[in-house]
Structure formats: structure tokens, C-alpha cells
Amino acid sequence: AQSVTQPDIHITVSEGASLELRCNYSYGATPYLFWYVQSPGQGLQLLLKYFSGDTLVQGIKGFEAEFKRSQSSFNLRKPSVHWSDAAEYFCAVGAAGAAGNKLTFGGGTRVLVKP
Amino acid sequence: EPEVTQTPSHQVTQMGQEVILRCVPISNHLYFYWYRQILGQKVEFLVSFYNNEISEKSEIFDDQFSVERPDGSNFTLKIRSTKLEDSAMYFCASSLRGAETQYFGPGTRLLVL
Numbered sequence: 001a002q003s004v005t006q007p008d009i010h011i012t013v014s015e016g017a018s019l020e021l022r023c024n025y026s027y028g029a030t031p032y033l034f035w036y037v038q039s040p041g042q043g044l045q046l047l048l049k050y051f052s053g054d055t056l057v058q059g060i061k062g063f064e065a066e067f068k069r070s071q072s073s074f075n076l077r078k079p080s081v082h083w084s085d086a087a088e089y090f091c092a093v094g095a096a097g098a099a100g101n102k103l104t105f106g107g108g109t110r111v112l113v114k115p
Numbered sequence: 116e117p118e119v120t121q122t123p124s125h126q127v128t129q130m131g132q133e134v135i136l137r138c139v140p141i142s143n144h145l146y147f148y149w150y151r152q153i154l155g156q157k158v159e160f161l162v163s164f165y166n167n168e169i170s171e172k173s174e175i176f177d178d179q180f181s182v183e184r185p186d187g188s189n190f191t192l193k194i195r196s197t198k199l200e201d202s203a204m205y206f207c208a209s210s211l212r213g214a215e216t217q218y219f220g221p222g223t224r225l226l227v228l
Contacts, residue, residue: 032214034216036219042221043206043219043220043221043222044158044206044219046219049216090158092158094214094217095214101146101210101213101215101217102148102160102163102171102173103148103150103217104160105157105158105159106157107156107157108157
């Protein structure tokens, strides 16, 4: 069974500082990996995804993530955080090649940005 | 840019009542999903739907739940007899193909009293 762990429930970061959110997954085959962001009262917006190829993927809003198969990780990074990045971030894993592609989400990391 | 829409945005219902949550997926997408997020908890998969039938469902998706694509544009989730524990945010999603990015709607917040 697939699973996702986001070890950090809350992270507080100063505006302009760098941000890294951790994600570890468990899946027996090649995973599809996603990062979604949820602003308060809003739906889930896709930040970036990894299906195959280059293990460093670029997303929207200046985010990037690196897939490390040996560590079963897909950590999200941003070099310089803006106040508008305050939100909850979800890592998710899907089954590559499977019909239906159920997504399994991590518990989320809530990011607070200090001025 | 095409997007998934959901109605209503909020619904309050009495325990035991039936509710229907509606979704309009992205128009050329073929796979449809429902997820839910109980307050403070993970987003959980409920069901996936393709070619007018359920392709996968979770343990949560019991006989009280059903899904339907009544026409070429809508995708609905029905809860026949709501329980207090059904209170959650329900998200609809769609994807062009099965193993592709899922695009989520803004959600329907359901409160069962």
C-alpha cells in the first residue's frame, strides 16, 4: 500500500528566507509524486509534479522539488519565501500507470510566514 | 484556463438526510474522483470513476455513498443518509487520463448536524 509522510506539521519562516518541506513516500513501484498547496478556505492547487526524467522539477510560484529514489523523498524548496506563501502544503503519491490513479496524501505542513 | 467547479460551496444538513454534491470536471477529462478532508486531517480518497463506472473505491465509500455522471458535464456524489462523521470538505477532481495530474475543485464544505 502506498503512503506519504510529512514529518513537519508546522513550519514558521521569515519572509525572504528559504523554505524546505519534507516528504517521504512508500510505494512498491515507480511513483508519481505531487505537491499541492491549499490556502485558507481554498481548494488544492498543483504546485509541481514528478512522473519521470529529470529528478529536479520546477513548479509554479518559484517552487522546486527533488525526487531522490534512494531516500524515498520528494522535498519541496523555495529559495525566498513571500508572505503569500503562507498556506498548507500537501505531498501526494499516485500509482504510475494504474487506471484510476488514486492519490494518497500526506498529513500536510502548515507554513507561517513572519514579516 | 479550464477548472473544476463544485456546488454548493457550503451545505448544512440534518443527520439522516440525503445530500448531493455536484461537480463539473474539466470538459475533455475522462477520469473523475472524489476526496474528502475531515477538519484537521488528511485528504482521503473516496472513489474514482471512468467510462461510467467506478474504477476504484476506498473503505470509506460504503453503501451510503454513490456517484453518478448524469449527463456529459456533471459528476455527483450522493450520501443517502448522512451521519455526523460525514462532516468534511469534499473535493472533486478530474484528470485527462488515469495516470495523469488531477485537478481539484474548490470543495464543498458539508456540515451534518
